[in-house]
Amino acid sequence: MTTTQGEFIQVEHRGDVAWVTIDRPKKLNALSTTLMAELSARLREVEADDRVRVVVLRGGEQAFSVGYDIAEEVELGVATAEQWHAGLTNNIGLTMQVWGLRKPVIGAVSGWCLAGGCELAMACDLLIATPDAQFGEPEIRFGSGPVTLLMPFLIGQKATNELLFTGDIVDADRALQLGLINRIVTTDALEDExxxxxxxxxxTPLSILRFTKRALNAAYEQMGLRGAVSANLDIAAVLNSADTAERAEFTELVATKGLGAALAWRDARYAETE
Incomplete structure (x- = not known):
């Protein structure tokens, strides 16, 4: 067993399985540009290593990931459609790297799994979650939207429409009913399972796993998955740059009072409907 610890990503080799851990607990594993670059590099390494047959992608006990680092986006001043397009291209690239990895990827999810973090999890081939896991893409509630549009291909039209129009978050039981995850196990049993x-x-031999994953992904891509993801990139860039009062208020709160205050304002708007 060997372990490599980076700034935000830890890789542990357990025989022919590579455990890749997102490790930014103080920010609930928010996906900053630095973290994403490091994760992408580690994924390339384990993909190229023929000793590795299966990859496990996990976060921490509190969060798999709460999504893209909103505070960083505000600090960088991302505003125009062109700026958003460049940033979102990078975000989609990481998620689709997981989707297209030439080895099976098992996602292990505890706690929050939201927005871009939820998309990263959905890109895994299998998902095992703990009872406290929470899934969703609440971005619409502050004037944003999904980046890598995988959800329609995983849970169908009606359920996707409900989640993406409302920004609702679902618990592990509901996620299992929707087919978003494979199974639920206790927190203590997650790593063993x-x-x-x-x-x-x-x-299974690595070559067989590679061809099997290639066949499975090709089936979804024949249904239009990659085309939908590509088309959504252009739409998402315009959507995120749209001039709305709600987005302006949210961004101002992040800049002046912090992300916590902005999220509290966002959630208060929906409190009476929950």
């Missing part, structure tokens, strides 16, 4: 699943899959 993921390890068992990974070792079971790793009994």
């Amino acid at each position: 993921v390890d068992r699943m990974a070792r079971k899959i790793a009994l």
